Amino acid sequence: MKALPTLKQLRYLVALADHGHFGRAAEACFVTQSTLSSGIQELEALLGAPLAERTRRTVMLTPLGERMVKHAHDLLRMAEDMVDLAHKQQGIQSGEIRLGVIPTIGPYALPAALPRIKAAYPDMKLYLLEDQTARLLNQLRKGGLDAVLLALPYPMEGVDTQVIAEDKFQLACPPDHRLAGRSSIADDDLASEPLMLLADGHCLREHALAACHLEGRAKMEGFEATSLQTLVQMVASGLGLTLLPQLAIDAGLTAGLDIALVPLSG
Known part of the structure; x- marks a missing residue:
């Protein structure tokens, strides 16, 4: 059987294409830069060709890298559909949730909320990313985050919203x-x-x-x-x-x- 790329490697490649920088791509994937870099190198070794050209400041995908990113998007989307289907069958009791939160909410809302979430869903892994609203929504629209906790009003085209509290x-x-x-x-x-x-x-x-x-x-x-x-x-x-x-x-x-x-x- 042929050796195949892992979903993790494909996610690293997509993040690298989105951000054009190993450090920012690693942050978006909630891993260290060395971990992401190793994953890309392993994928290149598996495919037998370079996927990215590294410079001191930016990263440029090779023509093969550009083609692989398109395939990676399709495969990741299908994998997410499989997980979504399973969750609908059993409810959100396990799996992982990638949550973005703005810095003017996170430090004040999460300390009280996280213990309750952990108690209700002990088998669920929660990954948090704190950033400004525009960058969080960009990650949400690209599939890098599952949900975002932010403050309204704010332009929310293409995003479903649910008001959970009002503040003064x-x-x-x-x-x-x-x-x-x-x-x-x-x-x-x-x-x-x-x-x-x-x-x-x-x-x-x-x-x-x-x-x-x-x-x-x-x-x-x-x-x-x-x-x-x-x-x-x-x-x-x-x-x-x-x-x-x-x-x-x-x-x-x-x-x-x-x-x-x-x-x-x-």
């Missing part, structure tokens, strides 16, 4: 700020206030501005954060104001910090 924002400010101590604040109260927000690419930035009807507002000059933890530390240092989701607050994001929290009216 609160203003976080130094305790001596003029807005601290109020029972709530209106949109006009923030119109002239410099807000510290997440950098472009994080959908929470647009959601926070939309919550107080400040869409299109320019960035705070000289400041750009990539995490909620950075934002709350800046507020605690008296350097400005920000808007925080209730989910993160309930998970203890501001615990122990000298910060005033004020709900948005409406």
Whole structure:
């Protein structure tokens, strides 16, 4: 019997074609770069020809590699159909789920949810990938992820969605700020206030501005954060104001910090 490629090797090849980079392809497959590289080399040895040309910065597929990627897509799709059919027969009790989650939700929702998922489905393997919304949806559409946990609204063409919770924002400010101590604040109260927000690419930035009807507002000059933890530390240092989701607050994001929290009216 002929030696045949494994599904794992085919998945590595497809990821390499999608990302054009061994490191990013390995991350998408939830393996180390050396593991993915070895898998590609084994596939090349099996086929007796190179599938990729490696340079210092990028990876280019050979003509044979391009043809093999098309076959790999077809074979992986058929394999996934087989698994889906089996799961429909027995329910989702085992197998694996590849879940993507954005960094403004993952650290605050997953610690409470994961133990319950593990208890309900002890034989199921759960793989997690944390990234920004656009890249997660790209992986979902390509079949690299089974589901994505993110915040709406966001363009979701070609993707089925299910709302599982609704969240609100609160203003976080130094305790001596003029807005601290109020029972709530209106949109006009923030119109002239410099807000510290997440950098472009994080959908929470647009959601926070939309919550107080400040869409299109320019960035705070000289400041750009990539995490909620950075934002709350800046507020605690008296350097400005920000808007925080209730989910993160309930998970203890501001615990122990000298910060005033004020709900948005409406």
